[in-house]
Each structure stands twice: as structure tokens, then as C-alpha cells.
Amino acid sequence: MNNLSISDFHYDLPEDLIAQEPPADRGTSRMLVMDRATGAFHDDFFANLGSHLRPGDLLVLNDSRVIPARLYARRTLRREGEKPTGRIEVMLTEPAGDNRWRALVRPGRKIAIGERLVFPAPSGAIALEAEVLERGQFGERLLEFAPVQSSTDAFFDVLDQIGHTPLPPYIHRDDADADRERYQTVFARERGSVAAPTAGLHFTPALLEQLSSKAIEIARVTLHVGLGTFAPLRVERVDQVRLHRERYTIAAAAAEAINRALAERRRIVAVGTTVVRTLESAALAAQNAEIQPQSGVTDIFISPGFNFRIVGALLTNFHLPQSSLLMLVSAITGPQRTGLDRILTAYRHAISHRYRFFSYGDCMFIA
Numbered sequence: 033m034n035n036l037s038i039s040d041f042h043y044d045l046p047e048d049l050i051a052q053e054p055p056a057d058r059g060t061s062r063m064l065v066m067d068r069a070t071g072a073f074h075d076d077f078f079a080n081l082g083s084h085l086r087p088g089d090l091l092v093l094n095d096s097r098v099i100p101a102r103l104y105a106r107r108t109l110r111r112e113g114e115k116p117t118g119r120i121e122v123m124l125t126e127p128a129g130d131n132r133w134r135a136l137v138r139p140g141r142k143i144a145i146g147e148r149l150v151f152p153a154p155s156g157a158i159a160l161e162a163e164v165l166e167r168g169q170f171g172e173r174l175l176e177f178a179p180v181q182s183s184t185d186a187f188f189d190v191l192d193q194i195g196h197t198p199l200p201p202y203i204h205r206d207d208a209d210a211d212r213e214r215y216q217t218v219f220a221r222e223r224g225s226v227a228a229p230t231a232g233l234h235f236t237p238a239l240l241e242q243l244s245s246k247a248i249e250i251a252r253v254t255l256h257v258g259l260g261t262f263a264p265l266r267v268e269r270v271d272q273v274r275l276h277r278e279r280y281t282i283a284a285a286a287a288e289a290i291n292r293a294l295a296e297r298r299r300i301v302a303v304g305t306t307v308v309r310t311l312e313s314a315a316l317a318a319q320n321a322e323i324q325p326q327s328g329v330t331d332i333f334i335s336p337g338f339n340f341r342i343v344g345a346l347l348t349n350f351h352l353p354q355s356s357l358l359m360l361v362s363a364i365t366g367p368q369r370t371g372l373d374r375i376l377t378a379y380r381h382a383i384s385h386r387y388r389f390f391s392y393g394d395c396m397f398i399a
Contacts, residue, residue, distance in 0.1 A: 036270040036336060040372060041354045041362070043379050050202050051392035054214040059236040062394040064382055068345075068365050071374035075385065076397075078234045081347070084397055085301065087247035089345075090293040092286070094229040094306045095252040097220035099124070099188065100195025102207070105149035105162075107142075120149060122162075122175070123198060125226055125259045126279070131177045131187075132165070136259060140171035149175070151194060159194045160187075188223060198226050198259075200391050202352070215391070224256035224279065230349045230391045231304030249298075251289040255280040255306040255330075265354060275333040275356055280310045284325040290314075290342065291322045299344040301399075305357050308334065308343050308364075315341035335359040336371045345399035350382060350389040364398055 055061055059079060066073040076084075085091070101124040120143065123136040137143050145167055151160035166174035180186040197207035197215050207215075217232035219240070244250060260276025267273055282290075290311065293300050302308045313330035314323045323342075333356060346364055351357040358375065365371040378396070387394045 036369070036372065038265050038268060038270060038273075038354050040270075040369075041358050043353050043376055043383075045353065045383060045389060049383060049386065049389050049393075051388040051390060051394075052203055052205060054210075054233070054392045055388075058214070058218070059234055059239055061234050062387055064378060064387065064394070064396045066365065066374070066378055066396060066398045068398050071365065071370075071377070073378050073381065078395055079239070081239070081397065082243055082246055082248070084399060085243065085246070085248050086299060088249070088293075088296075088298045090249045090251060090289055090298055090300045091243065091303060092290070092300060092307045092311065093217070093219055093232055093235075093250065093252050093303050094255050094310070095217070095219050095221040096225040096229060096254050096256050096306070097223045098198065098216050098225045098228050098257075099223050100191050100212075101125075101198040101226040102196040103151050103160075103191075103194065104196075105151045108148045108150055122149065122151075123226065123259065125172075126256070126277075127224075128174060131179055133162075133175050133177065135173050135175050136171045137173045138171055140173065143167075143173065153194050159190050200227060202390055203392070219252065221252075222254045222256075222281070224254075226259055227257040227261050228391060229255070229257055229304045229306045231347050231395060233392070234347075234395055235303075249289060249293070251286045253280065253282050253286050253307060253310045255310045257306055261357070265356065270335050270359065273333050273335070273356065273359075275331050277329045277331045278306075278309070279327070279329050280313065281327040282310065282314055282323065282325055287314075287323045287325045294323075294342065299399075300342055301345040301347065302343045303347050305346075305348055305351075305360050308346060308360060311342040312338075312340065333359075334363050336363045336366070336368045338363045340364065345397070347395060347397050349391065349395050350379065350387065350393055352390065361396070361398065 061078045063078045103122045105120045121138045153159040161178040162175040197211040256279045362371040362375045365374045
């Protein structure tokens with residue numbers, strides 16, 4: 033039984049260690065390396081990741097692509113001839129089928145069911161329109177967009193024109209043109225995330241090529257990151273946590289690579305907590321059989337005491353206090369309080385040595 037409290041996962045972080053910008057050059061971040069068997073750690077650089085990998089390791093990446101999910105709308109009243117009024121921020125969170133999207137709306141208190149929102153292009157012309165179908169807690173809404181040439185691709189093309197990079201709430205600035213490229217992995221392919229799988233942000237094409245040349249096998253899965261990643265946990269105990277759902281896909285080539293690595297007892301290295309959630313969800317579904325190609329949704333919650341069936345090592349960024357992601361990395365570093373104590377000790381070291389934290393910050397390699 034997990035008797036840990038959410039407050040056990042608290043640590044104090046100076047505000048100035050939260051990275052507000054990416055490093056000047058991709059791939060130049062610092063990396064804290066931890067031995068998960070002992071909790072010992074030392075300082076290194078991400079550029080040296082290859083020296084910590086073994087020939088035959090299977091490195092698994094998340095190829096989800098961040099969409100420009102932050103939009104700005106005007107509220108229109110329903111009476112004929114009235115002018116639009118007020119700017120509304122709309123953050124798309126996940127598709128809900130048939131031109132529908134779940135979204136967070138701010139300020140949302142007055143946005144009622146049946147209201148229409150219009151989304152202007154820079155020219156002032158209306159690029160998108162949506163009707164509010166449902167109202168949920170904490171600013172959640174279900175929106176139905178008017179079809180854009182009846183094409184999903186056309187809808188995303190409009191997002192590319194009017195949308196903004198959905199930087200996380202702890203980055204206290206507006207998005208810039210550079211974020212379109214830097215808040216995206218170099219291997220991003222499948223559109224759908226509203227937050228970056230940040231461990232992958234460190235990689236460069238040159239490093240991936242270097243790793244392949246050292247007999248490191250690389251596979252790709254897809255998990256679309258939702259805003260639940262940043263949602264506060266509104267319970268007191270870890271065993272009360274119920275996590276958000278995220279959509280994932282494991283294609284046939286990836287399933288084959290994972291099964292082959294497991295059969296040959298080669299280490300599987302997850303790049304990011306999103307890959308951990310994908311792989312361990314698939315393992316639970318397989319019930320000790322081979323991993324099958326699949327698409328689905330996962331609400332898996334990984335905390336200290338979890339039995340990892342696939343993941344043998346993890347590359348990850350530093351995570352927020354009292355977050356589900358901090359609980360996940362604590363789980364991989366040891367059982368129950370052992371893992372938590374090891375992670376908090378490592379985080380205190382990172383803080384004292386002025387590592388940069390969160391999405392645009394430095395990373396850890398736990399092996």
C-alpha cells in the first residue's frame with residue numbers, strides 16, 4: 033500500500049532556476065546522471081549521453097508534434113447586429129471528434145453553453161468559429177468548430193496561421209517565433225500534443241546519427257501530451273490520485289523492436305515520462321504476452337512501488353514539486369520512500385549547482 037502524501041514530494045525551487053528560454057544551442061544542456069540501483073549521481077552534459085548507453089540499447093522516442101494550441105477569440109453575443117466584445121484565451125487540450133475539441137477558456141466564468149466564439153486572423157478576418165457545447169470545471173469547455181473545407185489538415189493549417197506555441201504556465205513570457213522550432217523535438221512528426229515531450233528537446237540530428245553508429249537501436253512511439261501534465265493534484269494522498277488521459281500509438285515497427293529487445297534482454301531506454309507511460313501501459317495491456325501494435329488512451333499513474341515491466345533507464349527533465357511526473361521518476365529510482373529520498377537528494381544537488389529546471393531546462397539520466 034502506498035502511504036505517501038502529495039506533500040512528501042515538495043521541494044523548494046528558487047524562481048530564477050526555472051528556465052524561461054531554451055539554451056542558445058540545442059543539445060548543450062547539463063545532465064545529472066544517477067545510478068538507480070544505488071542512488072549515486074554525478075554531473076555531466078547531455079552531449080555525453082552516448083557514453084552512458086550500451087551497444088544494443090533500445091532508445092525509445094516520442095514523435096508527437098506540438099500544435100499551436102493557444103488561440104485568442106472574441107466573444108459574440110447572440111443578438112443580431114451586436115459587435116464582438118472581449119478577448120478570450122482558448123487553449124485546445126484534446127480532440128473530441130467531429131470538429132470538436134476540449135479546451136480551457138480564460139476568463140471562462142461568463143462563457144456559457146450556446147455562445148459562439150470567433151477567432152480572427154492577423155488581417156482581422158475571421159479564421160475560425162466555434163460554439164460552446166458543454167461547460168466543465170476549472171474553465172473547461174467542449175467547443176464545436178465550424179468545418180474548415182471539411183478537412184482536418186485544413187484546420188491544422190489555420191492553427192499554424194493564427195495559433196501560438198502553448199508554452200507552459202511557469203514560462204512567464206509570450207511565445208516568440210523561435211519557440212515554434214525550439215519547443216518541438218527534431219523528430220516530431222505526429223500532430224497532437226499541447227505540451228512538448230521535453231526530454232526529447234535536447235536531441236540533435238547529429239547526436240541521433242552518432243548514437244545509431246554506436247549500435248544503439250532507436251524506435252518511435254507516439255503519446256500526445258495534454259495539459260493534464262501541468263494540472264495540480266487536488267488530493268492529499270498519492271493513492272487517491274486519478275490521472276488525466278492521453279492518446280498514444282505504438283506502430284508495428286516499434287512493437288517489434290520492443291519485443292525483440294525484451295526477448296534478447298537488452299535495455300530499453302525511455303526518452304521522457306511520456307514514453308514510460310506509453311510502454312508501461314502497453315505492458316499492462318499485454319499481461320505478460322508480447323506487445324501488440326495498438327492505439328488507445330492511457331490514464332496510467334506511476335508512483336513509488338510501481339513494478340516496471342519494460343523501462344530499464346530514463347532520460348528526463350526536472351519536474352515540478354508535488355507533480356505526478358516527479359512521482360514517476362521517484363518510482364524508477366527505488367521502492368517507496370527510497371526512490372523519493374534519492375530523487376529529492378538529487379534535486380537538492382541540482383538546485384545548489386544551479387541546474388536549469390522544467391521544460392527548457394537541463395536533464396537527468398537515470399540508469
